[in-house]
Amino acid sequence: MKLLSWISLVFVIVFIFLSGSSFASPYISLSVPAHIYPGESIEARVNVSEIKSLQMSLFRIDEPENYILESNKEYFFSIDTWRPKRPLNEQEKWQNLKFSFFQSLRGIASKVLSPSLKQSLKDILGIEGSIPARPIEITSDDYHRNSSLLKSWLQEIRYSKDDFYAYQTITLNPLQEGVYLLTAAGGGKEARVIFSVTRLSLISKVDQNQMVVFVQDRKSGQILEKVRMRLLENNQVVSEGETNSEGLWSKTELKQKEMTIMAQMDNEYAFMNIYPYYFDSSSKLDVFIYTERPLYKPGQRVYFKSLLREKLATSYFAPPPGEKVKAVLTDYRDNIYSSTELVSDEYGNLSSWFDLPMSLDEGDYLIKLSWKNSDFYRMVSIENYEKPSFEAEVKTEKETYANREKVTVKVQANYYSGQPLTPGTFRYQILRYPMYYWRYGFQSEMVEENTGTLDENGEAEITFIPEVEGNAYWYEAQVGVFDAAYRGVQKTAQVKVLMGDFALVLKSNRYFVGMNQNLQYTVEAFDAEEKKVDVGKVYATIYLLTWDKEKKDWNETSAKLFSFEVVNGKADIDFAMEKPGYYRLECETRDEKGNTITASDTFYVTGSGFYLPTTGIELHLDKKEYKVGETANVLVVPPVTEEFPHLLTIEGEKIHQIEVKSTVKGPYQVSIPITKDYILGCYVTLSTFYNGNYYNESIQIPVIPEKELLVKISTEKEVYLPQEKGKLKVTILGSDSLPRKCDFSLAIVDQAIFDISWQWWEKIYEHYYQNLYNRVY
Numbered sequence: 001m002k003l004l005s006w007i008s009l010v011f012v013i014v015f016i017f018l019s020g021s022s023f024a025s026p027y028i029s030l031s032v033p034a035h036i037y038p039g040e041s042i043e044a045r046v047n048v049s050e051i052k053s054l055q056m057s058l059f060r061i062d063e064p065e066n067y068i069l070e071s072n073k074e075y076f077f078s079i080d081t082w083r084p085k086r087p088l089n090e091q092e093k094w095q096n097l098k099f100s101f102f103q104s105l106r107g108i109a110s111k112v113l114s115p116s117l118k119q120s121l122k123d124i125l126g127i128e129g130s131i132p133a134r135p136i137e138i139t140s141d142d143y144h145r146n147s148s149l150l151k152s153w154l155q156e157i158r159y160s161k162d163d164f165y166a167y168q169t170i171t172l173n174p175l176q177e178g179v180y181l182l183t184a185a186g187g188g189k190e191a192r193v194i195f196s197v198t199r200l201s202l203i204s205k206v207d208q209n210q211m212v213v214f215v216q217d218r219k220s221g222q223i224l225e226k227v228r229m230r231l232l233e234n235n236q237v238v239s240e241g242e243t244n245s246e247g248l249w250s251k252t253e254l255k256q257k258e259m260t261i262m263a264q265m266d267n268e269y270a271f272m273n274i275y276p277y278y279f280d281s282s283s284k285l286d287v288f289i290y291t292e293r294p295l296y297k298p299g300q301r302v303y304f305k306s307l308l309r310e311k312l313a314t315s316y317f318a319p320p321p322g323e324k325v326k327a328v329l330t331d332y333r334d335n336i337y338s339s340t341e342l343v344s345d346e347y348g349n350l351s352s353w354f355d356l357p358m359s360l361d362e363g364d365y366l367i368k369l370s371w372k373n374s375d376f377y378r379m380v381s382i383e384n385y386e387k388p389s390f391e392a393e394v395k396t397e398k399e400t401y402a403n404r405e406k407v408t409v410k411v412q413a414n415y416y417s418g419q420p421l422t423p424g425t426f427r428y429q430i431l432r433y434p435m436y437y438w439r440y441g442f443q444s445e446m447v448e449e450n451t452g453t454l455d456e457n458g459e460a461e462i463t464f465i466p467e468v469e470g471n472a473y474w475y476e477a478q479v480g481v482f483d484a485a486y487r488g489v490q491k492t493a494q495v496k497v498l499m500g501d502f503a504l505v506l507k508s509n510r511y512f513v514g515m516n517q518n519l520q521y522t523v524e525a526f527d528a529e530e531k532k533v534d535v536g537k538v539y540a541t542i543y544l545l546t547w548d549k550e551k552k553d554w555n556e557t558s559a560k561l562f563s564f565e566v567v568n569g570k571a572d573i574d575f576a577m578e579k580p581g582y583y584r585l586e587c588e589t590r591d592e593k594g595n596t597i598t599a600s601d602t603f604y605v606t607g608s609g610f611y612l613p614t615t616g617i618e619l620h621l622d623k624k625e626y627k628v629g630e631t632a633n634v635l636v637v638p639p640v641t642e643e644f645p646h647l648l649t650i651e652g653e654k655i656h657q658i659e660v661k662s663t664v665k666g667p668y669q670v671s672i673p674i675t676k677d678y679i680l681g682c683y684v685t686l687s688t689f690y691n692g693n694y695y696n697e698s699i700q701i702p703v704i705p706e707k708e709l710l711v712k713i714s715t716e717k718e719v720y721l722p723q724e725k726g727k728l729k730v731t732i733l734g735s736d737s738l739p740r741k742c743d744f745s746l747a748i749v750d751q752a753i754f755d756i757s758w759q760w761w762e763k764i765y766e767h768y769y770q771n772l773y774n775r776v777y
Helices: 002-018 064-069 090-112 115-125 751-756 764-769
Strands: 027-031 042-049 053-061 147-156 165-172 178-186 189-197 200-206 210-217 228-233 236-242 248-252 259-265 268-274 285-291 301-311 324-330 336-343 349-355 363-371 374-382 390-396 407-415 425-434 445-453 459-464 473-482 488-497 502-508 512-514 519-527 536-548 553-566 570-575 581-590 596-606 618-621 631-637 646-652 655-661 668-673 682-690 693-700 709-715 728-734
Touching: 027 178, 027 189, 042 178, 042 189, 064 178, 064 259, 064 268, 147 178, 178 268, 189 268, 200 259, 200 268, 200 646, 200 682, 210 259, 210 268, 210 655, 210 682, 236 248, 285 363, 285 374, 285 764, 301 324, 301 363, 301 374, 324 349, 336 349, 390 473, 390 488, 407 473, 407 488, 425 459, 445 459, 459 473, 488 751, 502 581, 502 596, 519 553, 519 596, 536 570, 553 570, 553 581, 618 693, 668 682
Parallel strands: 512 596
Antiparallel strands: 027 042, 042 165, 053 147, 053 178, 178 189, 200 210, 210 248, 228 236, 228 259, 259 268, 285 301, 301 349, 324 336, 324 363, 363 374, 390 407, 407 459, 425 445, 425 473, 473 488, 502 519, 519 570, 536 553, 536 581, 581 596, 618 631, 631 668, 646 655, 646 682, 682 693, 709 728
16 A cells, blocks of 8 residues: 555656646745845846736835834845734734634534533633634735835736746836835735835944944945944844944844844834854854774774863863763764763863674764764764775975976885785876965966876886976876775875076065065075075066056066075065055076076055055955964055945954944055964954945954974884884973873874775864854854
C-alpha cells in the first residue's frame, strides 16, 4: 500500500508539472522603495500570476504615526518594501477566542447541555451577548482606515508567450511629502505596500551597548537637527528624543528584540528596522576547537582540544575552571555517534577523544561543543584513504634568479623503503605574482601547466624561463606526484625572479604626506643570493599623475629629478613636494649586462586642491600595519570636491569613536592613535547619503599584537629507526625571554596524512588575531 501511495503522489506531482498553469492559483506581489525623495517619480513593481488585470488604488495615510503603531510588518527583514499587516485588537481577539471555544463544544453542547446550563456557563465565563457565528477577519477596508483615496485605476497585465508569470513596472507621478498606501487587487487576492515621500534618510550604527542614528537630507546630504525620533518595540514607543546639532540621536541599553526607528520632521516620516539580537550572550563566547590531524579512517580515535574564552570588546580571557561542556560527534543531519561531558581546567581548556565506529560512512562530520547554551563546531573528515607509500621532494638550485635566467625545478620521489618511485607521474602549474602585491591587489597568474613522467630513479626536471618587467616576481611551482594507483602527494617550490643581476627594493615610512613635508624612502639592492650589492648611481624621477577624463587613464608629468648612490646595498633618500597630488617615484639603473633595473612606488601629497577621480569613497592607510602606541593616518578621498557631510566611525567589537564631518571639502587626513582596544579589530568606516546615493566604505587597520610566548621544539637527532625511542624538547618563553608555565598540546602525525588532505586548517593565531570582523552594523 505504501508503494502505491508513493506512486500516486509522484503521478500527481508530474501531472501538475506537465499541466502548467491549470492548477496554478492567482498570485500578486507588490513592491515599492520604502523612501521616495520629493519630486521623484515612483516605480512600483508587480509580480502576477493567473490574473489578467489589477485594480490599483493609491491612498494617502492621514495619520501615519497611528497607522504605523497599529501595524505589524509582514516581512520584517524587507528593507526596501514595507508591507503592513494589521493585528487584531484586544476585543477582536476575545471575540475569536469565544468563537474557537464554543465551536469546539458546539457539537456536545447541542446534545448534552440544557439552555439553562448553557446560560450558566456563559455567566461563569463572563460572556455577554450572542456567541459569534464566525471568527473576525481583517479585510481590505481595515488597511484603508484613516486614509484618503487619491487615485484608482485598472492596470492591464501583459504576459509573454508561454509564460505564466508577469513582471511589470508601474510608474506613478511625483507626490507631496507624506506616507502612502498602494494596493493591487485581482483574482480574489490583494497586495499592499506603504512608502514614504520624504527628504529624511537614516543611517544607524549598532553595537552590543548602544545605537546611534545619523539623519540627513537624502539628496543634498544636509545634516538635519531637531528631527523627532522614536524607537518602537512591539508597536509601542519605548524611547524618544530628537537629533542634535550634528544630526545624531543615540540610545543605550538596547533589548535583544526586533525594533523600528521612526523619524519625523513635520509631515515627513522615515522608518528603519534594527536587530540588536545579533548581539546575544553567545556573541561574547569564543571556542577554538582543533584536532591532531585533518583526516581519519573509520575505527580510528579522534583527539581534540578546545580553548574556551570569553570575549570583551578589547581582549579575551579564560573562564574560571570547572566550566561544564558537552561534546558530541555528529553529522549534518544531527545524528549523534558519540558524546561526552567535559570540564574545563585552570587555563580554560579541555581535551578528550572520540572513537569512530567501524561502520561509519565516509564523509564530513562535526565535533559540536555546547557551552552556556551556545554551540561551536569543528569539521572532521572521515575517509578510507590509503596513505602514500612514498615521499616526494620538490626543490630548485637556488632561491633567487635573474630575469630570463633558466629555472630548473627538481622532482624526486622515493618509496619509504628508499627505492625510487617507478612508475610515477606528475602534474604541475607555474604561478607568479609581484613581490609587493599587497599594495596593489594583484592576483597570481598561471604561466605554465603540464604533466610528466618520473624516470627509473624516481626523478624529473621542470624547466622554465621567467620574464619579468617593472617588478620583481615570485614564481611558484605546484607539483602533484602520483604512483601507479594514482595516490598523490602535493609539494611546492618558490623562487624570486629579479629584473637583472640584482633588484632594487623601495621601502617608505609613509604612503602619503602633506605639502612640503619630507617623505623618506630606503632603497636597497639585492643580488640573486640575497646579498646586498653596490650598484653605483641610481636615477630617480617623480611623476605627477593627473586623470584624463577623455582617455580614462592617468597622464604622467615629470615633477622632480635627482640621483643618488647605493653604497653597501643601501641608500636613504628623502624629498618634499610643493604641490598636492598623486605621485609616482621611479628609480632606475643598469646592471653589467645592460639590463634596466627599475623600482616604482606611488604616494599622495595632501593639501588644498588635492583631487583624485573616483566614483566612490576611497580610504588609504599610510602603512601596511601598526603596533600599539603608533599612530595610523588614514587618507579619506570623497567622490566630490564640494562639501561632503558624512559620518566617520572607528569601530570593531564596538563603536570606539564617532564623528560627524559636516564641512570638509576634498581629501583629508585622519590620525588615529593605536591602543590595545584595537587589537581585536579596528575599522574606519565612512557613511553618508549624498545626491540620492548611499555611500558606505570601510578599511581595516591591521594592528600587530605583541607575541607573548615564544615556542621552540627540538629533537635530539633528525632521523630515527622504526620503534626507536626519541626525545622532544619543548621550550616556552615569554617576551622577556623568561620561562613560562603554561598548557600546551603535542602530537606526532605522519606527514603523508597532511599531504593527501585537502582540508584547510585555521591556525590559532589567525583565529584570535587576524580573522577579525567588524561587529558594528
